[in-house]
Amino acid sequence: MSVVRFDLLATDGAARRGRLHTAHGAIETPAFMPVGTAATVKAMTPAMLSASGAQIILANTYHLMLRPGAERIARQGGLHRFMAWPGPILTDSGGYQVMSLAERRTLDEDGVTFASHLDGSRHRLTPERATEIQELLDATIAMVLDECTPWPIAEDAAAASMRRSLRWAARSKAAFCERPGYGLFGIVQGSVFPELRAESAAALIATGFDGYAIGGLAVGEGQALMLETTGLTAAALPADRPRYLMGVGKPEDLVGAVLRGVDLFDCVLPTRSGRTAQAWTRFGPLNLRNARHADDPRPLDPACACPVCALHARAYLHHLARAGEILGAMLLTWHNLHYYQALMAALRAAIEQGGLAALAHRLATERATGDLAPWPLEDHPPTGLTPPTD
């Protein structure tokens, strides 16, 4: 019995237009979740984030358990209140970051022990503790603890890891306290092996989760294999539950995955790029440190509706980047997030109108040609958000 409701509003081929109802508001899908690792989407105030069109954000259990600590956030009333983001928050389980610690962690059947990157202190994550931490954080959507396998990996190793992740998923579910409007998502693993993906999906569905994530991708396998594996995994998942492709991706990856039936995404790309002078636009990425922008009076995209494009020339953003100014990180992050959210809104509108394939073709074309005509508008824009004010 699911504790978050998902309404499938429209489909267009394999693509889906949905609405996920949670204790902290509804999410129009397909949706992109900005990453707020340490209880802040870096360089954004909550109001800026909301003005960008974000409906839900992601926070990292690994970082928050180490600093400031899950119990400390619970004493402050939970993550929503702590960071002043009243909307939905999805937390990962910490597994992905812990696994990336390599020599600093040891894995056993019960869980994983690791040394903090901050001070070397020892910590342990089990499916039960990962679930407890996410409940202390008051996560709207929690994720099961799993192992994200590296690339490349042999099929037998991928199978063994996937089956342990399945056992951990069942333990995570058993530990999860069901509350209306809060949910727990399972994570399909199995690397790029279709049989393993099918086995993982079937077992998770049998256990029963509020949504299903596709994990273990975007780890080096390349876009073609990522999208192929995403498509076959999505096809094995129930139509009435949201599907979340973890850690993806570039704008063209999002389009490809939406075409294959994915509903939710997260990625550090728009925020991290914003802090390294990179802007994402409809005609590809721009490096604002490049001298060719020094005297350019144009905004990043003259057709972009974001506050940065409304006010600032590329010449100014170039100056801020060269001078290492914090405002440069703020403005490029803001634009990038707005661009990602505008892309998702356009994809939602296209699905509603049965025009996703045409939009996907057009997006690829305008990236190549610089065609700047406006995108389709949504019939059902996200509700409950603060309107853009600055």
Next chain:
Amino acid sequence: MSVVRFDLLATDGAARRGRLHTAHGAIETPAFMPVGTAATVKAMTPAMLSASGAQIILANTYHLMLRPGAERIARQGGLHRFMAWPGPILTDSGGYQVMSLAERRTLDEDGVTFASHLDGSRHRLTPERATEIQELLDATIAMVLDECTPWPIAEDAAAASMRRSLRWAARSKAAFCERPGYGLFGIVQGSVFPELRAESAAALIATGFDGYAIGGLAVGEGQALMLETTGLTAAALPADRPRYLMGVGKPEDLVGAVLRGVDLFDCVLPTRSGRTAQAWTRFGPLNLRNARHADDPRPLDPACACPVCALHARAYLHHLARAGEILGAMLLTWHNLHYYQALMAALRAAIEQGGLAALAHRLATERATGDLAPWPLEDHPPTGLTPPTD
């Protein structure tokens, strides 16, 4: 003949409540100018800055002439458009920063030659070039090129420097192109020597400027001597022109100088402190890195009306400071600027109501006791500003 109009609305002892009309809007005085060195008030969007109550900002000629260059900003339509701050901007002349370069500059009667701190390239500032640069920037209020003497300094050296600054001031005025709503301010020098201050003030008044700055203070002489010199200098200046105390200061310095008849201030303190985890409040400064804030659910000041105090606990600001998050610098800068602007608004209201001495006494008391009753409200709040929206 003055080109910016100054209305003296009320007085309370030596303190003045005024309104300075410029080409980019009116400034209610006494006013505090946040420092936007490199065409950005660090870690603030223009909207955040406006929401804090800022009416006018300061930008640094030295930094902007080196990067991105005054001619480049002129090609972008001037500093207001470049940084998207439509309100008044005061620029310094570059003299203060150049003088602080010590061995990297050589001074002669005609001007000063210096090596850039960015790349060592050679540059020259004369009164004429400093004026031209400020006009290229489209500064609402420009400053004459002068020499800010160090502390301590012998009286004969202070006299010689002050007299050269007078000659430079006359050349700056001759070079300045008068336009309605734009102004040029002279700068009184003379270190802490009353006769030199009187000589400097009288000579500048004879030349005639749109306003008069008090320079060469807050360089190590201490608050008592700073305020004493400020008071005697202000008393020597015409009542119908604004008076600007350069580079000052802490909240208690502002109160002391307003009591002595100063109308305008600038200081990096609220912005620089915000980037080093220091919050300014009515009960003194707080270092948010301190462990005592880790579990404190209170805002910086429960009676503060700023968006940071409305949304965030000290525990969260502590977490951001410890994690080195950009948002920490943003939020503390925002609060600090709001606090400075709220202080100035309270001083303006008190002058209107003839209660400045009582407010000054109360501010000193509440800093000592933590009394948190609200401050007086202005009869004439600043106009033309965007209301606080986030």
